[in-house]
Amino acid sequence: MDFGLTAEQSAFKKSVFDFAKKELVVGSSEPKTMRERDKASSFFREGFEKCAAFGILGLPVPERYGGLERDVVDCALAMQALGRGCPDSGLLFTICSHVLTCEIPILLFGSEAQKQRYLPRMVTGEIIGCHAMSEPEAGSDAFSLTATAERRGDHFVLNGQKTFISNAPVADVFLVFATTNRAKGWAGVTGFLVERGTKGLSVGKPLDKMGLKTSPTGEVTLEDVEVPVDAVLGKVGQGSAIFNAEMEWERSCLFAIHLGAMERQLDDTIRYAQDRKQFGQPIGGFQAVSHKIADMKVRIELAELVLLKVAWMKSRGVRAPLESAISKLFVSESFVQSSLDAIQIRGGYGFMSEYEVERDLRDAIGSRIYSGTNEIQKNIIASLLGL
Amino acid sequence: MTTQQILLQYFGDKSAKAKNLAEGDSLLERGLLDSMAIVKLIAFIEERFGVVLGDDEFDPDNFETVDAIAKLIEQKSAAAS
Numbered sequence: 001m002d003f004g005l006t007a008e009q010s011a012f013k014k015s016v017f018d019f020a021k022k023e024l025v026v027g028s029s030e031p032k033t034m035r036e037r038d039k040a041s042s043f044f045r046e047g048f049e050k051c052a053a054f055g056i057l058g059l060p061v062p063e064r065y066g067g068l069e070r071d072v073v074d075c076a077l078a079m080q081a082l083g084r085g086c087p088d089s090g091l092l093f094t095i096c097s098h099v100l101t102c103e104i105p106i107l108l109f110g111s112e113a114q115k116q117r118y119l120p121r122m123v124t125g126e127i128i129g130c131h132a133m134s135e136p137e138a139g140s141d142a143f144s145l146t147a148t149a150e151r152r153g154d155h156f157v158l159n160g161q162k163t164f165i166s167n168a169p170v171a172d173v174f175l176v177f178a179t180t181n182r183a184k185g186w187a188g189v190t191g192f193l194v195e196r197g198t199k200g201l202s203v204g205k206p207l208d209k210m211g212l213k214t215s216p217t218g219e220v221t222l223e224d225v226e227v228p229v230d231a232v233l234g235k236v237g238q239g240s241a242i243f244n245a246e247m248e249w250e251r252s253c254l255f256a257i258h259l260g261a262m263e264r265q266l267d268d269t270i271r272y273a274q275d276r277k278q279f280g281q282p283i284g285g286f287q288a289v290s291h292k293i294a295d296m297k298v299r300i301e302l303a304e305l306v307l308l309k310v311a312w313m314k315s316r317g318v319r320a321p322l323e324s325a326i327s328k329l330f331v332s333e334s335f336v337q338s339s340l341d342a343i344q345i346r347g348g349y350g351f352m353s354e355y356e357v358e359r360d361l362r363d364a365i366g367s368r369i370y371s372g373t374n375e376i377q378k379n380i381i382a383s384l385l386g387l
Numbered sequence: 388m389t390t391q392q393i394l395l396q397y398f399g400d401k402s403a404k405a406k407n408l409a410e411g412d413s414l415l416e417r418g419l420l421d422s423m424a425i426v427k428l429i430a431f432i433e434e435r436f437g438v439v440l441g442d443d444e445f446d447p448d449n450f451e452t453v454d455a456i457a458k459l460i461e462q463k464s465a466a467a468s
Contacts, residue, residue: 143422185422186425187420237446240445240447241443241445319429319430321430384426
């Protein structure tokens with residue numbers, strides 16, 4: 001057993017952190033600052049393009065498609081470093097949606113033609129991907145979706161409504177899940193790659209959210225959308241397999257950005273507790289404050305262990321449904337609690353938007369919900385324990 | 388026990404719906420494989436038979452019947468050895 005990173009992994013992680021600190025905090029055009037972008041719900045496209053140039057968008061993609069061909073552990077470490085160095089969790093969420101829920105499915109299930117068509121342009125950021133699964137009446141019960149795909153000769157016709165689709169307002173390629181046979185339930189769910197501009201596919205206005213406001217989210221409507229048979233990702237009926245595979249990636253790498261954000265919170269909070277004086281001494285000297293900070297550190301340590309365990313298992317080709325559910329649950333709950341602690345330690349300053357502490361809490365709440373709610377994670381854990 | 392017998396016992400232990408289940412019966416039509424049940428089944432297969440299933444093998448056709456699952460396991464075991 002070895003809990004340490006290799007020298008190469010440490011150097012890679014540091015290079016990503018340095019890049020994020022230097023390039024992903026302030027933009028060159030309005031709205032420039034994170035606070036301004038958050039207020040305007042503005043997608044930081046410049047940051048997205050810089051991440052593409054650095055190689056972030058191609059982290060897990062083989063070199064032959066222009067990627068860096070890193071394993072799951074390296075991907076998680078990179079996301080952790082981004083989360084620590086970049087305060088724009090919305091930007092990082094968009095990147096994760098692009099990489100983990102669109103590139104990864106294409107990589108794992110796509111035909112060679114699909115890989116050639118999409119991956120090189122996704123790696124360079126020329127096109128943005130999104131993942132259209134959720135529906136107004138199919139959230140946690142994802143496989144009860146009602147969007148349909150009807151085979152007509154050499155093409156399929158898609159109809160349905162998707163909601164809460166991350167990246168939809170800016171996406172160029174949509175991984176749409178629809179059922180080819182409702183009677184088969186999960187076994188009828190099929191993934192389709194649909195390109196923006198396809199007749200009948202429309203995207204609603206960006207939805208206004210509580211947090212992750214710089215990550216564009218929208219509704220997608222499918223009205224008699226015709227796609228060729230070769231737009232099917234994998235095989236007909238393999239949608240649930242695609243979904244389950246990508247969720248394990250998401251529950252490790254996506255949540256690594258929140259682990260990084262918790263590290264940033266801790267750095268900032270320690271500094272604050274050392275500088276801020278009340279009753280004639282730094283507030284870090286009061287146990288009411290220092291114990292909260294100790295709790296923040298404990299959460300980070302445990303979150304890192306469980307998250308990297310999932311990444312380590314996956315990098316060895318081992319399925320990790322139980323561990324990824326535990327990781328998702330623990331990291332997200334930790335992020336919420338540490339965000340609350342960071343605010344409470346700062347008192348009134350924490351409550352003010354100007355000091356940029358409350359934004360983490362707004363971002364953290366979403367982490368309890370996406371990638372399967374935490375209640376669903378507990379169902380998965382209990383079920384895999386034989387209950 | 389054969390692979391089929393082990394799988395029939397697995398389903399029998401999990402659900403009353405598996406009563407009189409035959410190797411060629413559709414598991415989906417018998418209500419024995421929902422999206423969670425298949426995750427549990429795969430975990431069982433990997434542990435019991437010492438095989439690792441790739442993401443692309445998580446395919447409804449491979450899990451249609453006990454016979455189909457047994458065939459997949461035997462192919463994986465043969466490839467591994």
